[in-house]
Amino acid sequence: MTVSQISVFANSRPGHMNRVLDLFEGAGVSVRGFSAADTGEYGILRFIVDKPYEALEALQEAGCACVISPVLCLKLVDKPGELSRVMGVLAKCGINVVYSYSMISTYIVLSTNDPERAHELLAEEPVELISQDDIARIVAERVAKEA
Amino acid sequence: MADAMETIDVTVKGAALAAAAEGRFDALPIYKPEIECAPREEIRALQLEKLQKTVAYAYERVPYYREKLDEIGVSSSDIKTLEDVRKLPFTDKAVLRETFPFGLFAVPMDEIRELHSSSGTTGKPVVVGYTDADMDMWSECIARLVQMAGVVPGDMAQMAFGYGMFTGGFGLHYGLQRLGCAMIPAGSGNTERHIQMIDDYGTTVLIATPSYAMHICEVGEAMGYDWEKSPLRVGLFGGEPCPPGLKAEIERRMHIVCTDNYGLTEVMGPGVSGECLAERFQQHIAEDHFLWEVVDPETGEPVGEGEMGELVLTPLCKQGIPVLRYRTHDLTRVTTEPCACGRTLARMDKVRSRSDDMLIIRGTNVFPSQIEDVLSGIDEVTPHYHIIVETRGGMDALIVETELRPEAFRDSFEAMDGLRARIAEKLKGTLLVAPEVRLVEPGGIERAIGKAKHVDDRRKK
Numbered sequence: 001m002t003v004s005q006i007s008v009f010a011n012s013r014p015g016h017m018n019r020v021l022d023l024f025e026g027a028g029v030s031v032r033g034f035s036a037a038d039t040g041e042y043g044i045l046r047f048i049v050d051k052p053y054e055a056l057e058a059l060q061e062a063g064c065a066c067v068i069s070p071v072l073c074l075k076l077v078d079k080p081g082e083l084s085r086v087m088g089v090l091a092k093c094g095i096n097v098v099y100s101y102s103m104i105s106t107y108i109v110l111s112t113n114d115p116e117r118a119h120e121l122l123a124e125e126p127v128e129l130i131s132q133d134d135i136a137r138i139v140a141e142r143v144a145k146e147a
Numbered sequence: 148m149a150d151a152m153e154t155i156d157v158t159v160k161g162a163a164l165a166a167a168a169e170g171r172f173d174a175l176p177i178y179k180p181e182i183e184c185a186p187r188e189e190i191r192a193l194q195l196e197k198l199q200k201t202v203a204y205a206y207e208r209v210p211y212y213r214e215k216l217d218e219i220g221v222s223s224s225d226i227k228t229l230e231d232v233r234k235l236p237f238t239d240k241a242v243l244r245e246t247f248p249f250g251l252f253a254v255p256m257d258e259i260r261e262l263h264s265s266s267g268t269t270g271k272p273v274v275v276g277y278t279d280a281d282m283d284m285w286s287e288c289i290a291r292l293v294q295m296a297g298v299v300p301g302d303m304a305q306m307a308f309g310y311g312m313f314t315g316g317f318g319l320h321y322g323l324q325r326l327g328c329a330m331i332p333a334g335s336g337n338t339e340r341h342i343q344m345i346d347d348y349g350t351t352v353l354i355a356t357p358s359y360a361m362h363i364c365e366v367g368e369a370m371g372y373d374w375e376k377s378p379l380r381v382g383l384f385g386g387e388p389c390p391p392g393l394k395a396e397i398e399r400r401m402h403i404v405c406t407d408n409y410g411l412t413e414v415m416g417p418g419v420s421g422e423c424l425a426e427r428f429q430q431h432i433a434e435d436h437f438l439w440e441v442v443d444p445e446t447g448e449p450v451g452e453g454e455m456g457e458l459v460l461t462p463l464c465k466q467g468i469p470v471l472r473y474r475t476h477d478l479t480r481v482t483t484e485p486c487a488c489g490r491t492l493a494r495m496d497k498v499r500s501r502s503d504d505m506l507i508i509r510g511t512n513v514f515p516s517q518i519e520d521v522l523s524g525i526d527e528v529t530p531h532y533h534i535i536v537e538t539r540g541g542m543d544a545l546i547v548e549t550e551l552r553p554e555a556f557r558d559s560f561e562a563m564d565g566l567r568a569r570i571a572e573k574l575k576g577t578l579l580v581a582p583e584v585r586l587v588e589p590g591g592i593e594r595a596i597g598k599a600k601h602v603d604d605r606r607k608k
Contacts, residue, residue: 007558009551011588037560041585044558061369063589065556098559111558 001123001131002070002115004052008045009065012038020045020059027051027058030139033103046101048073048109050139052132071111072119073103073135075128082127083108089121158351160380163297164404167424172488175424178294178326179287182435183490187483190434190491191229197463198438199226202235205469208253211246212471232438232461237447237472243273243413251468252276259467264312265412272312275412276467282321284465285415288433289322289408292421295431295488296406297381298352300327305344307355307363308386309335314416315385319354322418328352335359338366349378356386357393357407358531362594364401374401383408385417388499388516391428392523393530409498414462414473420495425488432481432493436463439493440472441481444502455480457502458495476502506536506602508543508580515601518547521577527555527566531592536604543606545582547574550592 010016017036024031024047033048049055052068059066076082090097090110095118102108107130112118122129155174157163166174177183182190203223205212215236216222225234243251252259259276277285298304304323310316310332320330331348333341341363344350353360360382367374382397382405389407398405409430410417419437420430432439441456442449450456458475477498485491499516506513515534523530528549535546549570557563563586571584 005558007556009556009563009586009588011591016588039560039564042563042588044560044563046558060553063365063369063553065551065553065589067556067558069558 001119001129003048003073003109003130003132003135004068005071005109005111006047006049006052006055006059007067007069008047008059010043010045012041012043017045019062020047020064023058023062023064024049024055027054029055029058032135032139033101033107033109035099035101035109037099046099046109046111048103048135050136069111070115071109072115072122073107073109073130074122075107075130077127086122086125086127089125090118093117093121095121157297157299158301158380160378160402161404163381163424170487172423172425175297175488176294176299177489178291180489183291183431183492185491187491193435194438194463195226195229197435198229198232198461199223201461201463201465201469202226202471204253204464204466205471209251209469211242211251212469229438232440232472233449235461235471237459237474238470239474240273240413240476243470244271247271248274249276251470253469254278254466261317262312263314263317263412263416265314273413275314275415278466281415281465281467284436285318285418286321286325288415288418288436289318290325291433292406292408292418292431293319293323293326293328293352293383295421295423295490296383296408297404297424298323298326298328298383302326302328302351302381303331303348304328304352304354304383305331305333305341305348305350307333307335307341307353307359313386314410314412315354318410318416318418319383319385323352323354338363339370342367342370342372345377345379346372351378352381352383353379353403354383354385357384357389357397357405358387358594360384360397360401360405361393361531364397365590368400374403377402379403382406385410388497390516390519390523390530392519396530407497409477409495411475411477414460414470414475415465419460422497423486423488423490425486426494429482429486429494429496431486431490432495434492436465437461438463439481439495441479444476444478450480453480453482455496458498478502504602506534506545506604508536508545508578511578511580513545513578513580517577518574518582519601521573522547522549522570525549525570525573527552528570528586529589529592531594532601533587533592534602536602536606538606545578545580546585547582548585548587548592550589551586553589 030050035046264272264274308316382403384407406422408421410419420432438461440459444457479495481495483493500514531550533548537544567584575581
């Protein structure tokens, strides 16, 4: 069970993130979590969204350099030591977490050098793995409630 | 020569390129074979006769030249061979600026039909005037080179240059009309309308800067326009140098045959030389109208046959402004070997660099064209680039910005920095100066509609 992350190449200049967000808005895509890392010259923007393929299409149509890739999305219990426990599982087995960022509250995203194995390991642990459908459902429920 | 049965119909999309690829150049029409394919001795004899007249004309009509020629004691009777052109003084752009606006004009204004001026990127613009005879000669030079590029009478030609004072717009306009084409004077800008007009009117020829043609291509693709099915067949480029990589990419994506031509406002405008389909890196010089020399840019002395140097041009029998030995600052070399296309007119290498756009970085000579060549050999980036030169801690720093292709993006700083390092390494190998490479997102480098500005030199002078 992985989640589809959208990564976008962007120059580190004002407005470049906004351009991407505007494209998402135009495509009716809701951002559930993101990370922006840069080297000073250029950066990689990473997004977890409710509709990753719609997001990808909107970006590609606009000519953006972007890719979609599988990452793990974990829901941690909000108590001390929990993040350390989860990371420890992967560390013990020699799986490197390349980068990680948190989504809404305790939802975090992990990109690893071995997503399948990392998933297998974490699936055996008391931690909730989030599916792409879960993300879409949460958004859909909220929309329904507001309507 | 081919008989009538073998003549191809070049109006069929791709037919001209296909014939050229098969080496069937005799199937391609030539506008004025009695000049373009004349024996070299005939061309040289004609050049000598016209050079003598040009010198006499300049002496009689232009005080600046009379003074100069009197100073060195040279008159038209001293021009006995073509080599005697070396006795004449050079003319530099500064002369045209100092005599601004009409100091070099050789006729009263009532004989001038049109004025044009150069873009004036540095200092005052240069203004030139054309008589009826000049307009006639200019149109013919262009008619020849557009025919060389695969255009035929009856073609519909859409102008995507701006008109205005720039010579490119009107020059191509008149020349295409001379050949027998219908002009669509759309002008520059409004890219979507250009594409709509190509589709609505059945445009077969597009005149644009290569960078704007690429932009039209990209916008068309984004609109879902099918270039393969488009009536467009020929691209005529100008206004800025066309990197071979960019030309090949436009040919592939737009399914058209693209050529470019050479010229400069100071001697006429476009039409000095044009590319045939046999030698895609060279251009035939209209030698009956222009006497060429190639000189060492430092000493002004002629270089050996076929060697690189600065192109010097003397327009022959131009009436409005008779310029003698104009220093173009463009670096090229010229061959007089016969061409596979059948033309005997000398060919100059396409101008890739100018003696004055050479950058000196940490004591090493660097030409933007070298950077262009390296980048066009790297699949992960587009042919668009931008060069910045700065002073950092008293040292020159060369920064090359290059545009990432969408499909080359990897979600990894290691991969992207690896690409940057690889590009920097390749550039260093050619330039002998280590540059800093910056990756720019797709479309992030400005597509210039006029002359593409490739260099930003921020060093304190």
